[in-house]
Amino acid sequence: MIAIDEALARLIALAPPIAREEAPLARAAGRWLADDVMALRTQPAHDLSAMDGYALRFADLDASLTVIGESAAGRPFPGRVEPGQAVRIFTGAAVPAGADTVLVQEEAAIDGTVLRLAGEGPGRAGRHIRRAGLDFHAGDTIVRTGERIGAARIGLAALAGLATLPVRRPVRVALFGTGDEIGAGPDALPDSNTPMLAAALRDLPVEIVARAVLPDDLHAIAAALGDTPADLIVTTGGASVGDHDLVRPAIEAAGGRIDFWKIAMRPGKPMLAGRIGDAMIVGLPGNPVAAFVTTHRFVRPLLAAMSGGSLALSPRRLPLGAPLPANDRRADHLRGVIRDDRVFPAPTQDSSMLATLAASDCLILRAPFAPTAPAGESVEILDLA
């Protein structure tokens, strides 16, 4: 059995390279940048008013001014503001030449074209003006390699004049359940693992190229693993030591190789990983909770790394609501419920129990050989969304 950190490092080392592409902004969200990106324009492109009011010279504030025209967003005033003059201006409009300050309209008294200060005034020259380049300049690096593309970065890229962003292409993922017991008949066990895994990967840049349940048949599994054009093949079940646990021999029968088998964790111990041709394969245990936990600890971070980014777990600490026994050599992931800022381990931790998992708020992380923990002791948890 290898440790969790070593397993993740070996998975990432096994991953095939994923090619780059330029993704239109509408398809870039949720992906990671494959390169630094520079702004193609300066924002704002000109000095703009931040308020509705009057553009004028600060030195003229106490005088009676003549309003000589208007500057609206997209329709700038073409002339120049000379001493004794002002221009009606609106939010987002270019500040006309000659003006250095905007007086908000709430502090202006206007009579025809005659303007007077009717309040405290802007206080200093330059007030209520957004300078050209306040946000960024053309040529500035606005987003960097490895950063994840969220809504704000999509907006920023659009504002910076970009129509596409450099990313890795989506990772082609094949999901295979295994087991003769799984199917659709009245006596069959419904497949919970492939729909659960597909849902767990929904926010990642993946293309599910195959999803099926394979029988406990060496040749059928080997054929599916060898024939599927994927970057990552994820199987569930058939990873343990029973006579019908055929994923390891099937990888070898398909000409692949196993890199590791068995991780010092619970649930999830029998997980394995290897390569078949250009694809990598991760064999998750069949027990549904084991498949869920290994997906979150390994498959999601692996896919992030293949996509040019990273997905770190964000554990936090809470006091236990009930005591826990000492742990053995496997890092444990106990299903828990949070009440009144305390975490209560579920009374039964069997890795087949999806109702318990679905009712849980978090996984309680127990290090190998963690000693007995009394109620009130602080433990590390991973929140479940």
Ligand SMILES: Nc1nc2c(c(=O)[nH]1)N[C@H]1C(S)=C(S)[C@@H](COP(=O)(O)OP(=O)(O)OC[C@H]3O[C@@H](n4cnc5c(N)ncnc54)[C@H](O)[C@@H]3O)O[C@H]1N2
């Ligand atoms: N002698 C030993 N037996 C077992 C060991 C061991 O070390 N020595 N490890 C146990 C652990 S830990 C786990 S986890 C399981 C995992 O075994 P497999 O990966 O071979 O999984 P299966 O035997 O195929 O299935 C386990 C369980 O899960 C159900 N299952 C499988 N696939 C699905 C699916 N797609 N949807 C719903 N349910 C599924 C399956 O029917 C079994 O009940 O091995 C222990 N045994």
Ligand code: MOO
């Ligand atoms: O991975 Mo198994 O679920 O530890 O029981």
